[in-house]
Amino acid sequence: MFTYRLRTSDDQPIVGAALRGDDDRRASRPQTRTSDRFGRLFRFLRFGESINASVEKPGFVTQHLAAICSPGNPRDDDIAVRMPAGPLR
Numbered sequence: 001m002f003t004y005r006l007r008t009s010d011d012q013p014i015v016g017a018a019l020r021g022d023d024d025r026r027a028s029r030p031q032t033r034t035s036d037r038f039g040r041l042f043r044f045l046r047f048g049e050s051i052n053a054s055v056e057k058p059g060f061v062t063q064h065l066a067a068i069c070s071p072g073n074p075r076d077d078d079i080a081v082r083m084p085a086g087p088l089r
Contacts (some may be wrong), residue, residue, distance in 0.1 A: 002067055003078045006039040006055060012037030014057055014083055019065075022053035045069035061086035 005040075006014040011070050017035040022043070031079070032042045050068040060083040 002043045002045065002069075003067060003076065004035075004043070004055070005025050005048040005078065005080050005081060006035050006041065007082055008060075009082060009084050010087075013037065014060065015039060017041070017055050017057035017060070019027075019084070020054050020056055022051050029050075047071050048078065055081065055083070057083065059085060 006017050008014060013035050014035055017039075019033050019041055021040055022031075032040075035041050035057075041055065045051065047069055050065050050066070054062050054064050054073065056062045059060070063081050067079070
C-alpha cells in the first residue's frame with residue numbers, strides 16, 4: 001500500500017485533491033480518488049503493479065506520482081508530496 005500525504009509548503013494537509021490517470025480496475029481493494037481531511041490518498045498494489053498518475057487541486061501546482069510495488073519494498077510506503085501554491089484554474 002502506498003499512502004501519499006499531500007501537504008502545502010507550510011505543512012498543512014491538502015483536502016480534496018483529485019488523482020487523475022491511474023486505473024482502479026486492477027486493484028484488489030477499493031482505491032481513494034480524492035484526498036481525505038488529513039491530505040491522504042491510498043493506493044493498494046500487488047507486487048509488480050505500478051502507479052503513474054497526477055494529483056491536482058485548483059490553486060496548487062499539479063504533481064506527478066510514479067512508483068512500482070516491488071518484492072522487498074516495505075509493506076506500507078508513506079510518501080510525502082509537497083504541492084506548492086500555483087495558479088487557480
